[in-house]
Amino acid sequence: MFFCDLTNREPVTSLRIARQPQILDSEGFELRKLLSRVYLIFIFILLYAPIAVLIVLSFNNSRTRAKWGGFTMKWYVSMFQDEVVMAALFNTLLVAVLSALIATVLGLMASVSLLAMKRKARNVILSMLNIPMLNAEIVTGISLMLIFIAVGQFLSRWGYMIEFGFGTVLIGHITFNIPYTVLSIMPKLRQINISTYEAALDLGASRWLAFRKIILPDIMPGVLSGFMLAFTLSLDDFVITHFTKGPGFDTLSTKIYTEVRKGIKPEMYALSTLLFVSVLVLLLIFGRGNRKKSMTGLVRI
Amino acid sequence: MSNKLIDLQHITKAFDGNVVLDDLNLYIRENEFLTLLGPSGCGKTTTLRILGGFETPDKGRVIFDGADITDLAPNKRQLNTVFQKYALFAHMSIAENIAFGLKIRKKSPEYIRDKIRYALKLVNLEGFEDRMPDSLSGGQQQRIAIARAIVNEPKVLLLDEPLGALDLKLRQDMQYELIRLKNELGITFIYVTHDQEEALTMSDTIVVMNQGYIQQIGTPEDIYNEPQNAFVADFIGDSNIVNGTMIQDRLVEIFGVRYACVDTGFGTNKPVDVVIRPEDLELVAVPEDAQKGSPEYESARSRIVQINPGYFEGTVSHIIFKGMHYEMEVQAHGFEWLVLSTRMFQVGTRVLMSVDPFNIQIMHKPESEDEKAVSMDENL
Numbered sequence: 001m002f003f004c005d006l007t008n009r010e011p012v013t014s015l016r017i018a019r020q021p022q023i024l025d026s027e028g029f030e031l032r033k034l035l036s037r038v039y040l041i042f043i044f045i046l047l048y049a050p051i052a053v054l055i056v057l058s059f060n061n062s063r064t065r066a067k068w069g070g071f072t073m074k075w076y077v078s079m080f081q082d083e084v085v086m087a088a089l090f091n092t093l094l095v096a097v098l099s100a101l102i103a104t105v106l107g108l109m110a111s112v113s114l115l116a117m118k119r120k121a122r123n124v125i126l127s128m129l130n131i132p133m134l135n136a137e138i139v140t141g142i143s144l145m146l147i148f149i150a151v152g153q154f155l156s157r158w159g160y161m162i163e164f165g166f167g168t169v170l171i172g173h174i175t176f177n178i179p180y181t182v183l184s185i186m187p188k189l190r191q192i193n194i195s196t197y198e199a200a201l202d203l204g205a206s207r208w209l210a211f212r213k214i215i216l217p218d219i220m221p222g223v224l225s226g227f228m229l230a231f232t233l234s235l236d237d238f239v240i241t242h243f244t245k246g247p248g249f250d251t252l253s254t255k256i257y258t259e260v261r262k263g264i265k266p267e268m269y270a271l272s273t274l275l276f277v278s279v280l281v282l283l284l285i286f287g288r289g290n291r292k293k294s295m296t297g298l299v300r301i
Numbered sequence: 302m303s304n305k306l307i308d309l310q311h312i313t314k315a316f317d318g319n320v321v322l323d324d325l326n327l328y329i330r331e332n333e334f335l336t337l338l339g340p341s342g343c344g345k346t347t348t349l350r351i352l353g354g355f356e357t358p359d360k361g362r363v364i365f366d367g368a369d370i371t372d373l374a375p376n377k378r379q380l381n382t383v384f385q386k387y388a389l390f391a392h393m394s395i396a397e398n399i400a401f402g403l404k405i406r407k408k409s410p411e412y413i414r415d416k417i418r419y420a421l422k423l424v425n426l427e428g429f430e431d432r433m434p435d436s437l438s439g440g441q442q443q444r445i446a447i448a449r450a451i452v453n454e455p456k457v458l459l460l461d462e463p464l465g466a467l468d469l470k471l472r473q474d475m476q477y478e479l480i481r482l483k484n485e486l487g488i489t490f491i492y493v494t495h496d497q498e499e500a501l502t503m504s505d506t507i508v509v510m511n512q513g514y515i516q517q518i519g520t521p522e523d524i525y526n527e528p529q530n531a532f533v534a535d536f537i538g539d540s541n542i543v544n545g546t547m548i549q550d551r552l553v554e555i556f557g558v559r560y561a562c563v564d565t566g567f568g569t570n571k572p573v574d575v576v577i578r579p580e581d582l583e584l585v586a587v588p589e590d591a592q593k594g595s596p597e598y599e600s601a602r603s604r605i606v607q608i609n610p611g612y613f614e615g616t617v618s619h620i621i622f623k624g625m626h627y628e629m630e631v632q633a634h635g636f637e638w639l640v641l642s643t644r645m646f647q648v649g650t651r652v653l654m655s656v657d658p659f660n661i662q663i664m665h666k667p668e669s670e671d672e673k674a675v676s677m678d679e680n681l
């Protein structure tokens with residue numbers, strides 16, 4: 001994910017500030033500051049040029065990439081009139097919302113029980129959670145596909161079958177989202193002063209009420225950022241969706257992929273731009289909520 | 302003050318094989334101010350948590366008002382806790398904090414409002430309803446934690462080192478407030494502290510604990526004047542604790558000198574621990590060069606033997622002015638005796654020193670650590 005660097009600006013600046021005291025000679029300092037600015041700009045151009053091109057082309061009134069035919073919104077209009085694209089958009093949003101929601105709930109439950117575990121066991125599980133995140137997506141995708149096939153074959157003995165489509169994609173997305181939700185909830189949960197929970201019990205609250213009234217509000221930022229992260233990851237996922245979707249079901253990313261393979265369709269530029277902008281907006285909102293504790297380390301690159 | 306309100310019977314608790322409480326037996330009477338006192342890690346908080354329902358004992362029962370509540374959930378118990386670190390709900394206002402328990406009990410809004418006002422008045426924080434906990438000082442937060450607990454009208458209030466985080470002055474103020482509060486509410490307080498002065502000031506009954514065992518239960522006076530063993534004596538105030546031999550009833554030998562005392566029943570020629578409070582030691586100065594038998598020496602001697610036929614000779618090695626009195630160290634028999642006196646003796650002064658027989662406290666020697674360990678192993 002190329003745009004994660006947008007939210008990564010902070011570490012870069014803080015790095016520069018940290019170096020300041022070592023530079024005594026102010027002229028040299030000015031020069032270095034200038035150089036590091038230029039370097040930054042260069043990096044940003046490298047990172048964002050392809051997207052810029054894509055965005056420009058989505059407003060290009062000519063079908064070919066080679067020449068600029070003037071500004072137009074028509075690709076956006078026709079994209080929104082295309083039922084297949086709209087169905088893909090609907091699928092994408094549905095999968096993103098549902099998978100983020102379910103992954104957040106499961107992640108919350110997992111975090112609470114992890115907290116109750118002994119330190120050693122907890123650390124083992126937490127490091128196991130890292131593996132799916134570092135794992136190549138294609139491996140996760142293929143493994144999911146294989147397991148769906150295997151389970152499907154197993155169930156077929158009793159006449160049940162697994163159909164690739166919405167359900168399998170949803171399960172796939174929940175699977176890869178859970179570690180992210182756990183990792184955003186866990187740190188908040190660890191900060192909880194357990195005696196406030198006990199104080200609530202002491203004052204007569206049931207365990208569920210104490211959890212809802214005392215613990216949940218305190219970890220809400222972590223829960224929300226977990227949800228947002230999961231939603232964003234699900235929204236722009238291609239690889240895992242590709243391997244678990246089967247024919248006849250598409251999300252925006254798989255739709256773009258198949259359409260672009262068929263030939264140049266400027267609507268797809270518009271669609272990609274839309275996808276990029278919505279993920280960007282989400283990341284910005286999400287980044288604001290986490291300004292202090294940068295979560296960008298969690299974003300897959 | 303006579304009914305047993307709470308009865309802890311044979312409470313044993315271990316964490317990961319570490320025995321924290323070992324066969325603890327203790328009852329608490331209605332309306333009592335009972336303090337659990339002991340060094341860090343001795344199991345005070347664990348005892349309180351068992352009472353509050355946050356820990357279940359491995360063995361033993363907790364009886365409350367005649368009913369066995371050992372396995373009852375915390376929210377079903379008629380006691381409230383003031384936690385060691387306040388534990389206020391940070392995202393709720395002071396009023397919401399105090400109302401928490403009342404809302405759960407579905408009290409009417411008018412009742413809740415009145416109760417909040419009453420409780421804030423009781424802890425001297427009127428008008429704090431809309432403040433947030435983190436805008437309050439430590440002492441104020443502590444008082445809110447107390448207010449939050451008492452609005453529920455518990456029969457028993459459990460307080461875990463509620464003043465531990467406060468500075469000395471505030472702590473003393475709060476001690477008086479707590480005593481006032483207890484008298485106003487007329488409920489039972491179970492108080493945890495590792496501060497012996499606090500315990501002596503506030504309690505009706507003190508339970509001295511060490512390493513999961515109760516060392517002594519008694520009134521502050523009992524504990525202070527008649528510590529049952531060297532640990533209690535040492536823990537409650539600074540004491541001179543020395544090895545002695547009980548020669549016979551009413552006669553004890555320390556460093557080869559025989560003193561009259563009032564204790565009986567220790568047998569003859571038995572090794573014992575002898576405790577002498579620093580304020581009980583009496584000093585008489587003798588001139589540096591006075592020979593034994595010289596008039597100066599004999600007049601000093603005659604004064605000291607009026608106190609106790611046994612006495613010893615030493616030199617003042619250290620003196621500090623402490624406001625009300627002087628704290629001195631007297632070197633004698635190779636032992637540094639701690640002495641508190643309103644009279645001052647220069648460093649280097651030669652002194653005769655003794656103690657009233659009444660103020661010599663004789664104690665059985667505790668079993669050795671090894672013996673204790675063996676007997677614990679057998680229990681496991």
Ligand SMILES: Nc1ncnc2c1ncn2[C@@H]1O[C@H](COP(=O)(O)OP(=O)(O)OP(=O)(O)O)[C@@H](O)[C@H]1O
Pocket residue numbers: 316317321339340341342343344345346347348495
């Ligand atoms: N949940 C727990 N798990 C493991 N060990 C525990 C647990 N709670 C307490 N302990 C241990 O039990 C012993 C007694 O602890 P406790 O908290 O009762 O001591 P305390 O007397 O309250 O001490 P302090 O004055 O420091 O608060 C300590 O050694 C502590 O490490």
Ligand SMILES: [Mg+2]
Pocket residue numbers: 345346347385461
């Ligand atoms: Mg404690």
